[in-house]
Amino acid sequence: MGHPVVLHAICAISSLYTPVVTDGSERNMWHVGPDMLFNSAVAPKLRGEWDPTCPPDPSIYVPMDDRTTKIEESGFGMKHAEWCMDGWLEPARTGQKIMQLLQSQLIITWYFYSVGRAVDIQLFVSIGSICRLVIPIGLNAVDPWGPLSRQPYKALVMGPLNPTPEQEETYRNIFWLTYATERILSAGTVWPLCLQDDDVSQYLPIRSIDFPGQFIPLADRQRLNTPKAVVIHPPALTDSFTLYIKACVLLGKVKTFNYRFKTKFEDSVGGAPDPRETTQFQVLDSVLQKFKTSFPKELREPMSGDGKMDPTLHMALLLPHVATIVLHDPHADVNSPNCMSADRILAAARAILDSLYKLTATTFDLLLLDHACSFCWFVCATTLMRFLKAKILADDEAGVGKLSSEIQVVRFMLGNLGSRTICGLRQIMILEDLYANDILPLLSEGHASPAVISPVVTSRAPAKFAEYAKKVTTPEPKRSEGGFCPV
Numbered sequence: 001m002g003h004p005v006v007l008h009a010i011c012a013i014s015s016l017y018t019p020v021v022t023d024g025s026e027r028n029m030w031h032v033g034p035d036m037l038f039n040s041a042v043a044p045k046l047r048g049e050w051d052p053t054c055p056p057d058p059s060i061y062v063p064m065d066d067r068t069t070k071i072e073e074s075g076f077g078m079k080h081a082e083w084c085m086d087g088w089l090e091p092a093r094t095g096q097k098i099m100q101l102l103q104s105q106l107i108i109t110w111y112f113y114s115v116g117r118a119v120d121i122q123l124f125v126s127i128g129s130i131c132r133l134v135i136p137i138g139l140n141a142v143d144p145w146g147p148l149s150r151q152p153y154k155a156l157v158m159g160p161l162n163p164t165p166e167q168e169e170t171y172r173n174i175f176w177l178t179y180a181t182e183r184i185l186s187a188g189t190v191w192p193l194c195l196q197d198d199d200v201s202q203y204l205p206i207r208s209i210d211f212p213g214q215f216i217p218l219a220d221r222q223r224l225n226t227p228k229a230v231v232i233h234p235p236a237l238t239d240s241f242t243l244y245i246k247a248c249v250l251l252g253k254v255k256t257f258n259y260r261f262k263t264k265f266e267d268s269v270g271g272a273p274d275p276r277e278t279t280q281f282q283v284l285d286s287v288l289q290k291f292k293t294s295f296p297k298e299l300r301e302p303m304s305g306d307g308k309m310d311p312t313l314h315m316a317l318l319l320p321h322v323a324t325i326v327l328h329d330p331h332a333d334v335n336s337p338n339c340m341s342a343d344r345i346l347a348a349a350r351a352i353l354d355s356l357y358k359l360t361a362t363t364f365d366l367l368l369l370d371h372a373c374s375f376c377w378f379v380c381a382t383t384l385m386r387f388l389k390a391k392i393l394a395d396d397e398a399g400v401g402k403l404s405s406e407i408q409v410v411r412f413m414l415g416n417l418g419s420r421t422i423c424g425l426r427q428i429m430i431l432e433d434l435y436a437n438d439i440l441p442l443l444s445e446g447h448a449s450p451a452v453i454s455p456v457v458t459s460r461a462p463a464k465f466a467e468y469a470k471k472v473t474t475p476e477p478k479r480s481e482g483g484f485c486p487v
Contacts, residue, residue, distance in 0.1 A: 008084035009107035015077030116422035131194035139175035145201035165216040180248040207239040240313035247319035318376040321348040352380040367420040381410040
């Protein structure tokens with residue numbers, strides 16, 4: 001018999017896929033407004049009516065507390081999410097049905113992400129709790145690659161005793177979903193990861209078509225420390241999910257490198273070197289490039305010949321480009337034609353853009369994509385915006401026009417996704433704010449200007465945001481000579 005928390009989690013996540021159910025999450029986000037710190041634990045809460053056109057006042061920024069986190073409790077999905085969270089403590093204390101508890105928490109964590117709770121510390125508490133729980137259960141390791149001890153590995157952990165092969169594979173999938181979810185949710189932050197690769201010896205997952213099955217292969221299974229595991233894909237063990245996990249592995253390695261670099265070289269004679277000159281950076285960059293070209297031929301396009309879309313493969317193809325941008329972005333000089341890092345991030349952004357072009361040519365429902373794709377598109381747009389700013393300053397009208405049209409494609413897709421998901425809506429709001437702060441001031445100075453990009457106003461947007469978006473994206477008439485035609 002299943003635990004009630006699983007049912008509550010399913011009810012919460014299912015509310016995202018039906019127009020019958022509406023949540024208060026959207027209302028909360030419009031009240032908060034787009035804040036410039038993506039994935040911040042502090043949200044701007046105005047004392048009074050929100051006016052996004054006014055300069056920010058530090059006195060109105062307050063930590064999120066009970067008053068700000070519980071105003072959505074009347075929504076169907078959020079109510080079930082709260083019941084799931086409330087029911088989490090008892091099975092965690094007793095250890096009963098612990099695997100169902102993990103499954104429910106994974107679902108709820110993804111629900112929080114999808115409804116735009118990336119600015120809520122609750123999201124990171126939720127994924128952090130799961131990460132801490134999979135370790136004592138022993139899901140991060142597999143015999144005989146456990147810790148040194150006189151006792152057998154299963155005696156050192158609190159996982160279920162004597163699971164069947166099918167159950168063991170289920171537990172592996174739970175672990176890898178936890179691993180991947182943490183890396184996706186942390187991609188927009190500079191915070192360290194809870195699950196470190198050095199502590200993981202678990203087998204990588206098998207193909208979905210082989211699970212569940214009577215025979216679960218263990219021979220020749222890959223692990224993280226298998227030589228060249230991320231660029232070698234045995235056909236009998238590879239599908240879109242295994243490639244997705246490997247992409248998350250690379251994203252996590254890039255985040256860890258960026259986070260630890262200054263600490264590692266803090267006491268170096270003569271100061272820290274250029275990160276790009278270190279062996280670790282060069283190896284990461286090389287592996288990322290090899291991974292992008294290592295996909296099996298049948299897994300290089302998420303859209304099949306019969307028109308079916310594979311959302312997991314779509315993410316697996318996007319994530320290595322995001323990882324490349326995260327790795328090179330701190331070092332990219334967008335004003336230099338000879339900067340290797342600038343070339344890398346521009347190529348990665350345009351690779352993401354290519355996937356968007358292909359997606360626009362289909363009738364696939366964006367709601368059925370992995371909602372984290374909105375973050376990948378956001379990274380693409382902000383990267384292109386860096387180059388747009390440089391081209392405007394250089395009065396390069398051709399470059400400005402090309403980059404503006406590319407950014408508009410991303411904004412169009414984010415706007416469409418924002419009409420269906422709260423996290424997509426949040427991304428387009430932040431993007432509009434970035435454009436207003438980084439690009440519009442340059443246009444007022446008389447630099448080369450692209451055609452005015454009209455605000456992306458989705459069906460979810462209230463009239464207040466429609467007015468706001470128009471203000472922040474449309475220059476005054478005297479600033480728009482030769483300029484922006486609303487699209």
